[in-house]
Amino acid sequence: MQIVKRLGTNIRAFRKAKGFTQAEMAEYCDLSTRGYQEIESGNIGTVRESTVNKLIKATGLTESELFGTSESQLVQSRDQLLVELFQKSSMINNTEMIQDLIDQADSFLDVENKRRKESV
Template sequence: MATGDNIRRHRKAKGFTQAQLADAVGLTEGAIRHYESGIRAVKPELLEKIAKALGVSEGALKDYGVETSRDLMALLLQLEEGYGLVPSEDGTGLTVDPGAPHAPKLAQSIKTWAEKRAELERGELDGAAYADWKASI
C-alpha cells in the first residue's frame, strides 16, 4: 500500500480530518491532501512527524513496494540472508534459521505477533486494538 494510502487509513482510523492532521504537524490541509493522493512524496523527516501525530510507527506509513505476489517473493528472498527467513520443508509456511545475524529478534517479533493473533482469535483483543498494535510496529 502506498504511503499516502497508509496516511489516509491511519488518519481516518484516528478520527482526524485532513485539516486536523495538518495542524498537528504544521502543514496546510492541501499538503496533506497531496501526500494522501500521491501527488507529492513525503520526505523522511516529515513522515516521522506525521507518524507521531497519528500515534503510529513510521513503518506503518511506509510503502514497501509490495503490490504483487512476485514483489512479496522478492522481499522474502531479501530477508533470507540477514534474518534467516526460509520456507518450511512442506512449502506452506516460513521458519527462521537461528544462525542468521538478526534471527533472534525476528523470532521474538514473530512470537509476539502469534500471541497477539491468538488473543484476537480468543476474543481477548478486539479488531481495533489489534490494528493499533500492528500500527505501533
C-alpha cells in the same frame, strides 16, 4: 513514486480510522492542509524526511507502517485471492491448476512479506 502512493494510502487509512478530517490531521501533524492533502493523494514527487518524522510523531506509526503493507492488508489480500480462486474453481475441474493458483498466491505473499521485512 509507488512508495509515496503507499504512504498516502496508509496515512489516509489511519486518518479515517481515527475519524479525523484532512484539516484536523494536517494541524495535528503540524503541516499545511494543502501539503497534507498532497501527501495523502500521493500526487507529490517526494516527501521530506522532516515531514515523515512529523507524521511518525503525530500518528505513533512506525516508518514501516507508514510506507509498507501492513500484516492485516497482506492477510486480506491473501483471503481475497483465495476467495477468487475458489470461485473460479467451480468452473475448473483440474485440481492441479487450482493448486498452481494457490501456490502462486502464496508466492506473491512470500515476496510481499520479504519485501516488507527488508524495508524495516
